[in-house]
Amino acid sequence: MKFLVIYSWAPKNAREVTKRFKEWKPKGKYEVLYPFSTMIGRNKGFHISEGNDMAEMQKDVAYWTDIMTFKIIPIMDSSDSIAASQ
16 A cells, blocks of 8 residues: 655754654555655655555654654555546
């Protein structure tokens, strides 16, 4: 299953977010389909991942929860959605 992961942080945590990101290595068993990207001027970012178990992504989210919030949203390609509805 694919997931849109949206994360955000308070402006006061921006430096700590950058510092940790430089040092961080993913631990969960999932594939990143669209790279970690920052929404300029919004203190938010996102990426798209694919995996069989959302708990694998939670392994990485736990490292950040003291300075960031997360929304993990299951998503589906439009072509898959159309095929599933027919």
